[in-house]
Amino acid sequence: MIAKKRKKKRGSRKSEKRNLIFGILIFSLIIYLVMSNLRINWQRTELSEKLTTLKQTSQSFLEEKEKLNLLLNQTLSQAFLEKVAREDLNLKKPGEKVVVIKKEEPRMVPSESEKNPFFLKAPINWLKEKFQAFWRE
Template sequence: MVAKAQKIRKGKLQNLFFSILLGVLFFGVVSALVVSNWKINQKRAQYTAQIKVLQAQLQELELKREQLQAQISQTSDEVYLETQARETFNLKKLGEEVVAVLPAEEEIIPEQEKGFWGQIWDKIKFW
């Protein structure tokens, strides 16, 4: 009878031990899955933000591409080429005269002689 009671107790302890072990393992697996899911959601948010930034950059680049295409079509125009040759390389057609407009000369104001104290002040400012 005593041996039977010890077997029952031993069996209950084993059942309790395995139940606790399975509970801990189950909790560990669930915790790992929750953490994994949380990390995946963070990455998804990062990638979504990055996609928005890249889409904005793509739109800007497409707009710039359209502008460059318009400039390319404009460069084949003869009037544009003539204008660029005149402005960039200072070229002229045969029989034309080139006139250069110079900026107005500025008056040079002579520096007044400084007195004794002015010279001392300049030396002090130098230090």
């Protein structure tokens, strides 16, 4: 019986080593899967943020396209062409007279300092004389 007990212990040690190695492998696999899951979730959040920004820019481009289409339709109208011809190209219809009214700018009255830049010359000279007299004493 003693010999049989020793054989069972040796067999159980091998199975314990196998179980330990198998447990380490399973634990490593679980750690790998958890890390992969975290990395995938992080990438998914980044991509969803990029998607929202792209949707916003797409929407702004569509709005700009609509504005440009309206402007294009406006420029093709006869009234717009006539306005451009009159204002920018200085053209007129036959029989019309062109009258130009010049706007007068308000005139500024120059102040004392602008008229005479040395209007403080007299007080400065007076101060110089006083300081020179003070230092001579």
